[in-house]
Amino acid sequence: MKISANRDDLLKPLQQIVGVVERRQTLPILANVLMVVKDNRLSLTATDLEVELRTHTLVDCKGESEFTLPARKLMDICKALPDSAGITLEVESDKATLKSGRGRYTLGMLPAQDYPSIEPAKASDTFKLPVGVMKRLIDKTQFAMAQQDVRYYLNGLLLELRPGRVRAVATDGHRLALCDASFDDDSEIDTQVILPRKAVIELGRLLDDSDSEATFEISNSHLRVHLDHSSFTTKLIDGRFPDYERVMPNGQTTIMLSEKDTLKQALTRTAILSNEKYRGIRFRLSKGLLHLQAHNPEQDEAEEEIEVDYDGEEMTIGFNVGYLLDVLGVLDGDEVQMAVIDSNSSSLITQKDSAECRYVVMPMRL
Structure with a gap:
């Protein structure tokens, strides 16, 4: 069987499914992609027995065929070819030859009938x-x-x-x-x-x-x-x-409002000198101010101070700075709102005036 395709049309579905393919698999066939050709349509399937992804692309061919090829090798060859290059895939009984320009690549195949399939029960x-x-x-x-x-x-x-x-x-x-x-x-x-x-x-x-x-x-x-x-x-x-729901902070909270980017940049700088293992950072809140402090076993120390909208009692809380930066990295809006109770309670972080996305971060002892 002879299959003709454009390099870009084949590369895109291969890139979609290759993440499903396990690098270290117990069954050799799980390193392959199942390819089914019918009516000028090429269907590609990858699975690791837990997750399965099927996609398709249009090709030029006559007849029908089923075969499996090494997924990552095939993708790497296509990726290395020039944009919009023409590809011809000639499939024989136990091997497939990919030709493009003057290049020729022969890949081993495994039987399509041995390829596993996930068939879920009827949807409830x-x-x-x-x-x-x-x-x-x-x-x-x-x-x-x-x-x-x-x-x-x-x-x-x-x-x-x-x-x-x-x-x-x-x-x-x-x-x-x-x-x-x-x-x-x-x-x-x-x-x-x-x-x-x-x-x-x-x-x-x-x-x-x-x-x-x-x-x-x-x-x-x-x-x-x-x-x-x-x-x-x-x-x-x-x-x-x-x-x-039980994890959500309840009780008397005090709100701290801050410019998201200002807080994110201050945390990023302070984190440089935090303990690499525990990533601890000290939050000290006072009226209108947030004082950040971090140190590590090498006796390095970082301090930052930013203006915030806070009118509660003075409070010191320890946090894993990586957790806070993860939240600020996905939060929408220009202002971040942080609801705090005391130094031993979790804090609730949200976008100002929106509770669609909520983030709870537990304190840590420093």
Whole structure:
């Protein structure tokens, strides 16, 4: 079989799916991409048995064929070719030869019938959501997911669905990120699912800021997302997410208002001399002023002072500066609002005059 395509048309879907391919896999075939050719359409599928991504592109060919090729090698060859270069792929029984210009590259194949497929059970809930809304929820919260925590349900993102509202929540036990969005949907959906960390990252890469709608299908153990040119399937984490509402600071809070960029720059400079392991920074609040201080075992010390809108009692709180910078990196607006209780209580960070995205950061002892 002979397949002709433009380099750019083949490279884009390969770049989309290659993140799903595991670098260290137990099954050699999981390093490959499944390619199915039919009616001048090339479908590409990648999976690691937890996450599966399918996409397609148009090519010029006669007949039908199924085969698998090494995903990263094929992508690297296409990436190294000149823009808009013509590509010819000649497929034989056990190998494929890619030709472009005077270049010739022969790749080994594995049988398509051995390629695994994720087939979720029939969907129990289905809803539609603008692609840009889902991307925003992921972008605003994914940084707070845990990494390889023994509490496996923290190594992912909670999606909570209610009629006309969707909420994303992530926490690693030291900080929490929550973002709400509303959408037009007539269904009476009321459910919670936990997406694995890798699925969240890959879905965030796949989605864009467009207003086009994606269809989400939830079964008892999987989530499938149908997009214009691709479909994404992931297993769900089977566990109970913590009651995040209890983490939200309650009680008598005092509000500090600050210019977001001013605070971010001061924190970035002070962080340079913080302890590399614990990243601790001391917040000292007084009327109209925020004093920042950091030091490390090498006896280096950094101090910054910025003007803020604060009229409460003097207070000193320790924070992990990396957590604060992560929040400021995703927060919208020019002003940041920080609700504080005392030196031993978590603080709530939001954009001024908006509670759509809320961030909780626990204090640390310094």
